[in-house]
Amino acid sequence: MRDGMKSCQHTLSDDVVYKDVVVIGNGPSGMVTSFMLAGNVPYLKEIPDNLPIDEMLRARLQNLPPGQSLLETDLTELAEGLEGRSQNPLPLLMDNLLRPCADLGLQEDSLIEWRFDAEKQIEHIVLGKGPPGGSWPTFPGSVRTLSPAAWLALPPHARIGPRAASRLPARAVAAYCARYVHACRLQRYFRSGATVTHVGPAPRVAPPCRASCPRNANFCVSGYDHRQGRGFRYVCARVVLACGASDRPNALPPPPGAAPAPAPAPAPAAHALPDVERALRRLADRAADRATVLVLGSGVSAADAVRSARAASLHAAHVHRLPPHALARLSPHDYPDYAHVYKMMLDGPSGNHPYYTPYPDHMIVEITPIADQKSSPKLYEDKDDAMLALKRVKLLNLVTNETVELTVSLIAVLIGSKPDLFFLQTNFSLNNMVPQEECIKCIEKKESDENQRQCFLRNHWHYIKSVFGQSIQICKSRYLNYSEINGNTDTKCVIPDCNRRSIKCVCNRLEIEKAVKCQCEIIPYSDSVKRKVTCQCHLTNPFSDGLGFGVDPSKPVDGRGNPIAIDKSTHEVLNAPKGLYALGPLTADNFIRFIPGGAVAIVAHLHKEMKQSTE
Numbered sequence: 228m229r230d231g232m233k234s235c236q237h238t239l240s241d242d243v244v245y246k247d248v249v250v251i252g253n254g255p256s257g258m259v260t261s262f263m264l265a266g267n268v269p270y271l272k273e274i275p276d277n278l279p280i281d282e283m284l285r286a287r288l289q290n291l292p293p294g295q296s297l298l299e300t301d302l303t304e305l306a307e308g309l310e311g312r313s314q315n316p317l318p319l320l321m322d323n324l325l326r327p328c329a330d331l332g333l334q335e336d337s338l339i340e341w342r343f344d345a346e347k348q349i350e351h352i353v354l355g356k357g358p359p360g361g362s363w364p365t366f367p368g369s370v371r372t373l374s375p376a377a378w379l380a381l382p383p384h385a386r387i388g389p390r391a392a393s394r395l396p397a398r399a400v401a402a403y404c405a406r407y408v409h410a411c412r413l414q415r416y417f418r419s420g421a422t423v424t425h426v427g428p429a430p431r432v433a434p435p436c437r438a439s440c441p442r443n444a445n446f447c448v449s450g451y452d453h454r455q456g457r458g459f460r461y462v463c464a465r466v467v468l469a470c471g472a473s474d475r476p477n478a479l480p481p482p483p484g485a486a487p488a489p490a491p492a493p494a495p496a497a498h499a500l501p502d503v504e505r506a507l508r509r510l511a512d513r514a515a516d517r518a519t520v521l522v523l524g525s526g527v528s529a530a531d532a533v534r535s536a537r538a539a540s541l542h543a544a545h546v547h548r549l550p551p552h553a554l555a556r557l558s559p560h561d562y563p564d565y566a567h568v569y570k571m572m573l574d575g576p577s578g579n580h581p582y583y584t585p586y587p588d589h590m591i592v593e594i595t596p597i598a599d600q601k602s603s604p605k606l607y608e609d610k611d612d613a614m615l616a617l618k619r620v621k622l623l624n625l626v627t628n629e630t631v632e633l634t635v636s637l638i639a640v641l642i643g644s645k646p647d648l649f650f651l652q653t654n655f656s657l658n659n660m661v662p663q664e665e666c667i668k669c670i671e672k673k674e675s676d677e678n679q680r681q682c683f684l685r686n687h688w689h690y691i692k693s694v695f696g697q698s699i700q701i702c703k704s705r706y707l708n709y710s711e712i713n714g715n716t717d718t719k720c721v722i723p724d725c726n727r728r729s730i731k732c733v734c735n736r737l738e739i740e741k742a743v744k745c746q747c748e749i750i751p752y753s754d755s756v757k758r759k760v761t762c763q764c765h766l767t768n769p770f771s772d773g774l775g776f777g778v779d780p781s782k783p784v785d786g787r788g789n790p791i792a793i794d795k796s797t798h799e800v801l802n803a804p805k806g807l808y809a810l811g812p813l814t815a816d817n818f819i820r821f822i823p824g825g826a827v828a829i830v831a832h833l834h835k836e837m838k839q840s841t842e
Contacts (some may be wrong), residue, residue, distance in 0.1 A: 230315065237399040242460055248351035248833070249448045249463040251423050251650075252470030254361020255819050256826070257353045258407055260467055261416050263830040266348035267383070269297045270340045271324070280327050283308055284320075298337075298347075298831040303796040314793055318816050318824030325382065325823060334377060339384040349833060353469075354421040355414075358403030361471050366397035366627060367504040371564075373557075373631060378820040381407060394561075420454035423650045428804065429462045443808045447591045451651075465806040467829060472786030472812035479523070479591065479640060493613040496638040501531045503639045506614055510636060510840055511539045519544055519633065520736035521620055523591070524641035525551035530568040532639045537582040544633055545570055546586045546622065586622055593636070594632070596797075614638075622815075645785055646813055648773035665842050781811030790815035797832040798825050808832075 248264060250257045263269075274280070274288060287305050287631040306316035312332065322329070325340045341591050358364055360599030372379060372392045377386045379400060387395060387403050408417055414526035429444040453459050476498035497503045510518050520536040522529050525547035550571055560564035571580045575587060597617040620633045773781030778792045780802055789811045790803040798814065800807040810816065 229797065231792045238529040240603070242245060244352075244459075244461050245444060246461055246463045246739075247349050248353050248465045248467060250351060250467045250469055251426070251448070252468070253353050253355025253357075253359045253379060253417060253419065253587070253813075254363065254811070255404065256468065256469035256471065256822050257361070257467075258359060258404065258413070259354065259823050260469055260810065260826040261351065261831065262382060262411050262549040263351045263415050263826050264344075264417065264651075264833075265411070265413060266344050266353045267341050267411075268344050269324075269382070269827065270294075270342055271297060272338050272340050272660055272812060274338060279331070279333075279464075280323060281309065284323060297340075297827065298834055302828065302831060312818065313799075313821040314822070315814060317791075317798070317822070317828040318821035321824035321827055322820050325353040326378065326820060329820070330376065337385060339382070347834065349830075353414060353417045354423055355417070355724065356422050356453075358405060358419050359408045359417055360401045362398060362473055363404055364401040365499075365501050366401070367501055367531075367801055368398045369535060369536070370397045370398060370500065371395065373527065373562075374398060374818055374820065376457040377816065379403070382823055383411075414532070418452070419460075421450055421452050421459065423448060425449045425452040426466060426650050442598050445804065465808065465833065467479060468791070468800070468807070468813055469649075469811055470648075470813070472646040472784075473644040473815070476640070476644045477642045479642070496640050497614060499638050500528050500531055500641065502614075503637075503641070504535055506637050507539050507541065509533055509615060518542070520544065520637045520639060521635040522641065522692060523638045524639075524643075525574070525643065526553040526570070526643065527565065528641040528838075529639075530554060530565050532641055533568055533571075533583065534564060540582065543583050544586060544635065545583065546589045546591070549573075549587045571597065586624075586631075588625045589622040589631075590625060591620060592623045594605075595619045597634070612728070633809055643787075645783060646666050646773060648776070648784060651773065651776070657842065679707065730834050776800060784813070786815060786817055798828040799832065 250260050252721070260621050271288060271291060274285060281803055284305070291300060302317050302320060306320035309316060309319040311321060313322070313376060327338055335639055351453055355361070373394070376395050379395065380386045387399065426446060427447050429447040432606065434804045443464050446463050446466050448463060449458065465754050478498065497506055504732060519542045521544045521721045522536065523546045529545070529547065533543045533545055549572070552570060554565050554569040554572070557565050571578055571583055572587065574580065574586055575585055578585070595618060603682045615636050617634060617636055618638070620635055620638070622631050622633065626629070680694045773791070774780065774783060776791050777784045777789040779789050782789045784791055791813045793799060793809055793814055794801060798810050799805070808829045810829060811822050814825060816825060
């Protein structure tokens with residue numbers, strides 16, 4: 228928001244940039260947030276009398292003063308009583324206004340008019356690892372959207388493509404995202420190829436002189452720009468988490484009763500659909516017509532992998548659970564491709580479908596590389612080659628307790644994903660922060676050349692130190708996020724090789740120092756004599772899990788089961804310092820149609836707070 232007060236006399240060191248808002252993530256969540264931060268304001272149109280919207284909503288909308296923007300209204304009151312496919316009220320409200328009667332199958336015009344207001348602009352930056360679009364540019368071309376085209380468009384657009392009811396290829400959505408930034412003139416707000424490695428409190432120096440003063444910064448956001456080959460640092464008053472919830476694919480847990488002896492390194496597996504598609508193409512190029520692909524999972528991504536393998540004339544061995552709830556919810560009329568996979572899963576082994584063998588209610592208990600290929604070093608010079616090396620897989624039927632062995636060329640583990648929030652510093656307090664580096668300096672704008680020369684070394688020392696720190700953070704996150712086929716063997720337990728101990732091991736008999744305690748829980752069997760030891764260590768980096776930020780703070784953040792806890796009226800994160808916001812899949816809004824509501828909640832709250840600070 229523009230500030231008409233006198234110019235600020237507080238500047239930053241050369242390697243630090245001040246922004247009112249830093250948006251982390253350049254997918255649809257970050258794009259629509261940037262659109263509204265850039266000064267585009269929603270206004271309500273006249274509601275047609277014959278439009279069958281919720282009657283209570285119609286009455287509340289008709290009581291709004293004419294010419295008032297939605298950013299200046301009580302959005303929580305407008306959204307009261309609305310029901311739909313989102314658990315957040317404001318996304319439901321905006322969905323009803325942008326796509327009225329969408330769930331009834333009607334294609335009605337939007338009730339929102341967008342007007343540009345230069346006085347409503349808020350200086351911000353959108354940081355993303357890749358090009359605008361988030362994960363959409365990474366999806367294979369054969370993947371189609373679950374939502375129809377009319378539900379994928381972002382404000383101010385009504386739809387993508389000529390046919391609003393049709394499902395689109397993922398590449399069409401990626402192309403739309405690239406066009407959207409240019410069509411809405413948002414290029415100057417986007418910084419692509421930027422990986423955020425740390426979000427923490429900004430040093431407190433003195434009270435700010437105005438709303439947009441660098442001294443008003445609450446957060447310091449640092450990272451690495453892969454395109455420029457150097458680090459960056461922003462200080463800002465507010466941070467918006469719009470980074471999605473699919474950065475870390477889930478890995479299988481270690482099999483029960485793992486052998487105490489050191490096991491060989493597990494065979495590489497594909498944990499993302501783009502990797503699976505690339506591996507399938509390589510298998511097809513080798514003319515491996517008898518190759519078998521083992522697919523684990525019962526969701527949409529696993530179904531896509533099965534379809535792709537069969538289309539490449541490769542045999543798909545599908546390990547899944549019953550019933551497959553994710554596919555059961557899809558209409559056979561609208562999703563014939565997934566309905567066919569769903570039918571094959573239900574038919575079981577007796578279905579006799581070509582290039583497909585289902586293994587319902589099975590689990591992997593052992594993976595062994597074939598001896599002849601294991602001894603050949605050439606096959607392991609490349610990660611993709613190692614992924615395609617023959618391996619013997621033992622499966623356990625959880626119903627009959629019988630085992631079966633398969634020889635497969637590729638293992639695809641597609642069992643969901645979680646957000647990667649390793650950059651968030653947990654449990655920090657802005658009140659207890661001790662300034663360790665003065666990136667904000669109180670100096671006059673007209674400095675002498677001598678003063679500038681004196682500041683040169685200090686400014687560049689901060690820059691060099693930040694680059695080293697960011698490099699360490701990147702290496703640390705890659706190490707801690709490393710996942711193997713059956714989970715991360717480095718559990719960070721204080722007991723050496725705790726995940727390789729024998730089941731017969733009892734904690735109080737371990738040969739360790741007395742001061743060290745095993746982080747394991749003893750669970751008695753029905754027989755009071757026998758005892759079972761279960762390790763309670765984290766299989767992944769707890770900082771990547773976002774522990775402390777979810778609705779259940781003791782569990783990892785999950786876009787479906789444990790989203791980030793937010794204030795429903797503002798989308799401000801509850802278990803964090805003031806000024807941290809979240810929207811999109813991080814708050815369980817996994818469909819694009821509900822994302823604009825989260826952005827409206829955030830931007831409306833920002834305008835109200837900035838207005839109060841200037842009064």
